Amino acid sequence: MNIIVCAKQVIDVSEMKVDPNTKKPILQGVPQKISDIDKNAMEEAIKIKEKHGGKITVVTVGPSDAKERIKELLAMGADEGILVSHPEKYDYHVISSLLAEAIKKIGEYDIVLCGEASIDMFSGQVGPRVAALLNIPQITYAQSVTAEKDKVTAERNMGDKAVTTESTYPVLITVTKESNEPRLPSLMQILGAANKPINDWTADSLTSGLNPMVDTVELKGISMERKNVIYQNDLDESVSKLVDSLTKEGVLR
Amino acid sequence: MVIVYSDDKKLTFELLSKGSELAKGLGKKLTAVIIGKADDNLAKEYISFGADNVFIAETSIDSFKAEEYTDILGNIVKETSAETILIGSNKNGKELASRLAGKINAGCVIDSTNVYLKDKKLTAERVVYSGNAIAVEQFNSKPCIVTVPSKVFDPLKKDGGRKGEIVKKKIEVEKSASKILKVQDMKTGDVNVEDAEIIVSCGRGFKNKDDIKLVDELAKVLKGKTVGCSRPIAADLKWLSEDHWIGLSGHKVKPKLYIAAGISGQIQHIAGMRDSGIIVAINKDSEALIFKSADYGIVGDLYEVLPKLTNAVKEKMG
Numbered sequence: 248m249n250i251i252v253c254a255k256q257v258i259d260v261s262e263m264k265v266d267p268n269t270k271k272p273i274l275q276g277v278p279q280k281i282s283d284i285d286k287n288a289m290e291e292a293i294k295i296k297e298k299h300g301g302k303i304t305v306v307t308v309g310p311s312d313a314k315e316r317i318k319e320l321l322a323m324g325a326d327e328g329i330l331v332s333h334p335e336k337y338d339y340h341v342i343s344s345l346l347a348e349a350i351k352k353i354g355e356y357d358i359v360l361c362g363e364a365s366i367d368m369f370s371g372q373v374g375p376r377v378a379a380l381l382n383i384p385q386i387t388y389a390q391s392v393t394a395e396k397d398k399v400t401a402e403r404n405m406g407d408k409a410v411t412t413e414s415t416y417p418v419l420i421t422v423t424k425e426s427n428e429p430r431l432p433s434l435m436q437i438l439g440a441a442n443k444p445i446n447d448w449t450a451d452s453l454t455s456g457l458n459p460m461v462d463t464v465e466l467k468g469i470s471m472e473r474k475n476v477i478y479q480n481d482l483d484e485s486v487s488k489l490v491d492s493l494t495k496e497g498v499l500r
Numbered sequence: 501m502v503i504v505y506s507d508d509k510k511l512t513f514e515l516l517s518k519g520s521e522l523a524k525g526l527g528k529k530l531t532a533v534i535i536g537k538a539d540d541n542l543a544k545e546y547i548s549f550g551a552d553n554v555f556i557a558e559t560s561i562d563s564f565k566a567e568e569y570t571d572i573l574g575n576i577v578k579e580t581s582a583e584t585i586l587i588g589s590n591k592n593g594k595e596l597a598s599r600l601a602g603k604i605n606a607g608c609v610i611d612s613t614n615v616y617l618k619d620k621k622l623t624a625e626r627v628v629y630s631g632n633a634i635a636v637e638q639f640n641s642k643p644c645i646v647t648v649p650s651k652v653f654d655p656l657k658k659d660g661g662r663k664g665e666i667v668k669k670k671i672e673v674e675k676s677a678s679k680i681l682k683v684q685d686m687k688t689g690d691v692n693v694e695d696a697e698i699i700v701s702c703g704r705g706f707k708n709k710d711d712i713k714l715v716d717e718l719a720k721v722l723k724g725k726t727v728g729c730s731r732p733i734a735a736d737l738k739w740l741s742e743d744h745w746i747g748l749s750g751h752k753v754k755p756k757l758y759i760a761a762g763i764s765g766q767i768q769h770i771a772g773m774r775d776s777g778i779i780v781a782i783n784k785d786s787e788a789l790i791f792k793s794a795d796y797g798i799v800g801d802l803y804e805v806l807p808k809l810t811n812a813v814k815e816k817m818g
């Protein structure tokens with residue numbers, strides 16, 4: 248089974264600070280990581296490989312420091328990494344087209360796995376876009392995946408419905424954070440990852456003339472100003488003060 | 501042409517309201533799309549809520565599959581030369597919009613909280629970085645696809661006198677290689693956190709499933725009756741169904757009063773409740789992040805605070 252995992256390097260949003268004056272997020276100097284749910288996609292790929300054998304290739308469109316992140320996925324169990332250089336201007340159309348072209352260049356694949364969304368933007372566009380560009384079926388929001396020799400079945404969380412979908416190969420599957428618990432690589436695996444190949448592909452070598460169709464023209468801060476009145480001495484007094492405050496706010500009726 | 505589509509009727513009404521404003525601004529007509537069986541009553545309702553036309557794509561497909569719906573909607577976009585496409589942001593709508601964007605090579609913005617024309621260009625805002633910022637996204641090409649979650653826009657007032665054309669067309673598309681084997685309803689009851697005015701939520705600070713009755717009781721005396729929870733309670737422990745789950749990957753809520761007990765206040769939880777009116781936190785750790793996002797807080801053991809608070813509210817409300 249040939250499996251391709253699409254993984255994105257993102258900033259760790261929980262480490263992100265907001266500028267107290269402009270209320271805009273500070274994007275510089277925030278630690279980077281592989282988007283959490285892409286690790287679930289990686290874990291799912293490893294499970295499928297454990298059952299059926301084959302090869303796992305990780306594809307990332309990102310800056311050169313994303314190589315360090317790809318190494319984490321190689322340590323988890325991927326066989327090979329591909330880093331496609333990040334164009335200066337991009338949107339979902341650009342990134343998805345590059346991923347699809349990279350996947351076509353890899354050539355042989357049965358399953359493409361993605362996270363349901365990346366934790367920084369949380370759009371969930373990339374999976375279905377890539378599936379459309381490759382003209383293959385998509386199985387989104389998979390909570391559990393059962394891969395057999397010639398077909399795959401997934402239980403999907405569609406909000407108020409649980410849907411079971413089956414497909415032949417090739418297929419693109421996006422998994423949820425609940426689908427599995429991504430493994431932590433052992434020290435041996437981390438050391439071993441150093442010998443696994445990471446190929447650099449330039450965006451231009453895959454396709455040219457890609458331009459974003461959507462521009463992010465502004466990033467506005469959100470002010471989260473709250474009253475922050477905290478009661479912490481005598482419990483009975485705290486409770487009665489809270490009830491008084493809520494009454495004054497007009498929310499107790 | 502501006503077209504709107506959702507498999508959720510209420511959400512379609514909301515899209516029609518924004519759609520008609522955009523259509524006016526662009527000097528275009530507004531078409532509502534129905535995919536499935538021809539339903540004239542529904543079509544008429546869409547017209548009374550603002551559609552100029554209704555396009556019914558009649559198909560024999562009985563359950564939603566993104567591949568097939570994308571092909572159908574792609575056909576309609578071509579046929580109507582639609583340039584602006586608004587789609588309801590439930591999970592079906594999001595995967596449909598994204599696949600359609602890939603198929604017809606269009607820009608797409610998911611989960612928009614505001615859509616407008618700026619310098620004649622379609623512009624959509626969305627929350628990014630787990631609620632830390634709003635990105636203003638502007639389309640520089642056509643067609644433009646935008647998905648909008650429920651309750652972002654208010655529907656127009658129903659006008660039964662409005663007239664509009666209903667077009668029906670049979671559209672057959674290539675069958676997908678995927679198959680739907682089973683569809684199961686996940687709604688466990690009448691819990692609807694998104695509509696709730698008062699929500700009392702629980703998190704990992706609760707030691708046992710049974711203890712959730714403490715939030716139940718407070719919710720009851722608050723006449724809110726609605727219980728919410730953090731991700732671990734629904735996803736890992738499964739003490740409550742996913743209907744209760746609030747946050748980035750759960751439900752987004754905006755009640756008048758949100759009480760979080762035993763919830764640490766990680767950004768992914770805040771992302772789901774930050775638009776609440778008044779936020780109250782109960783946590784035994786005075787350093788807990790949740791206090792930064794709260795209007796009022798009590799530092800204390802929830803096992804002591806909740807029963808006392810329930811009693812005090814009961815007394816107050818008589």
Ligand SMILES: Cc1cc2nc3c(=O)[nH]c(=O)nc-3n(C[C@H](O)[C@H](O)[C@H](O)COP(=O)(O)OP(=O)(O)OC[C@H]3O[C@@H](n4cnc5c(N)ncnc54)[C@H](O)[C@@H]3O)c2cc1C
Pocket residue numbers: 283284366424702703704705706729730731732733745746747748749750751761762763764765766767768769772782783784785788800801802803
């Ligand atoms: C991609 C992604 C998506 C996510 N989506 C969501 C989401 O949609 N919703 C969500 O909620 N989370 C989400 N999370 C998880 C989130 O990061 C946190 O892990 C989660 O919200 C923590 O839940 P909690 O506050 O209940 O538990 P904890 O973080 O364990 O907090 C428990 C709190 O209870 C307090 N406590 C313990 N005992 C008591 C007591 N006796 N009395 C009073 N207080 C007590 C503790 O001080 C602590 O603050 C997501 C994470 C990721 C990576």
